[in-house]
Amino acid sequence: MDKTTRSNESGVSEAIGFMLIFGMVIVGIGLVTLYGYPLLLKQQVGADEKIMEKNMIVLQNDVKSLAYKTVPFKETSLKIGGGALTIHNSSAANPSSNISIDNGVVASYLPPFTVNTRFTPGELRYESVSSQTDISLQNGAVVLRQHQASGSVMLAEPRWFFDTATNTMVINLVEFTSETIMAKEGIGTVQMSLTGEPYYNETLVPMNGNITLTYNPGTTQDYSVAWDNYIWNTWNIPQSYKTYRFGTPGTGNQVIYYLNNAGSTPMTLVIKIFRVNIKSI
Amino acid sequence: MARLNDDAQWIILMGFLISFSFFFLAIIINQSTVVGQTTAESVIEFPxxxxxxxxxxxxxxxxxxxxxxxxxxxxxxxxxxxxxxxxxxxxxxxxxxxxxxxxxxxxxxxxxxxxxxxxxx
CATH class of the missing domain: 3.30.1300 (Pantoate--beta-alanine Ligase; Chain: A,domain 2)
Structure with a gap:
């Protein structure tokens, strides 16, 4: 034996080395396909949905421009990924909701002022295929719901408001109309315009007079939790005006909100209905 | 015999760092579209x-x-x-x-x- 250490390669095999390295590569590829790729896909779906949430708010801004800014026509190009955008107009079957506003006794505050008059807003609905989520632009608000859960959430609110200085309640209703049933996947252009003069009515509600607002969710689409949160919590009517609420949101049954003019003057109730025609998607 | 000269390894390291910074920039740019939307909205909304x-x-x-x-x-x-x-x-x-x-x-x-x-x- 020499004094100096020599490199000893008797236990080294090229074949085993190759197998080890190749095995590692295969295991790496396997892990990425099994766990990494589904994660990436999920992220893509998430991104599609986020983009669509934003798109719906852009569309809501278009509706706002038409309704409140006296803009005659609006057009927005958008990318609809991972699902389809459909127009369900106000006369479509199985509407997602209808509402009625009356004084709890006889008349309705909505045209044609007969008993049990119901306003059906119609909606622009995005249905995500893979994650079973619906995002809907309805009655001036953007709402989101999961197919399996009974809950829903409001992403952007409608412009209903209460003015304390003049004791005025303003309810802006938006109705979607369209010539045909339309749906789109991929790149689409949403064109919309106002039809006719907006309906506008001012009613004096006497002191201690009642207003009953009934929200009736659809059989297949139930956004009542989102609307309940808005009407009962977010909408800026004073607490003393809210008498009570009947029904449980999220169960598919109607929820009735009893409001009362607790102010010291007669309250002005302003109801406006904007009819927005979706020309194309 | 020529010795191994590793003085320029920082160039490769910098390249690695820069490519990673692009990744984070991409995330920030992705977020910025939302911000632009809300800002434009509030400007239009103000009467x-x-x-x-x-x-x-x-x-x-x-x-x-x-x-x-x-x-x-x-x-x-x-x-x-x-x-x-x-x-x-x-x-x-x-x-x-x-x-x-x-x-x-x-x-x-x-x-x-x-x-x-x-x-x-």
């Missing part, structure tokens, strides 16, 4: 010109003979055209000592609430 038009008309009409009709008309027009609740009262010059007109203007369109106590020159 500065509506309020200016309104105060212009109200102050112009304080001295007119038909101002009582105008007081009734303007709230109706504002509500139907601009979707805003407007109420105002005009106090005309009371005595020789006070030659000013006053207008108390209230404006609310559900997003912006505005009150002004206007005094004439």
């Amino acid at each position: 500065k010109n509506d309020i200016r038009d309104l105060t212009g008309i109200i102050t112009y009409n304080t001295s007119r003979s038909n101002s009582t009709e105008v007081v009734r008309d303007i709230p109706v027009i504002a509500l139907s055209r601009k979707n805003a609740i407007v109420r105002y009262t005009v106090i005309l010059p009371q005595s020789p000592q006070d030659t000013h007109s006053y207008a108390l203007i209230h404006y609310n369109n559900g997003v912006t609430e505005y009150d002004e106590n206007w005094t004439s020159l």
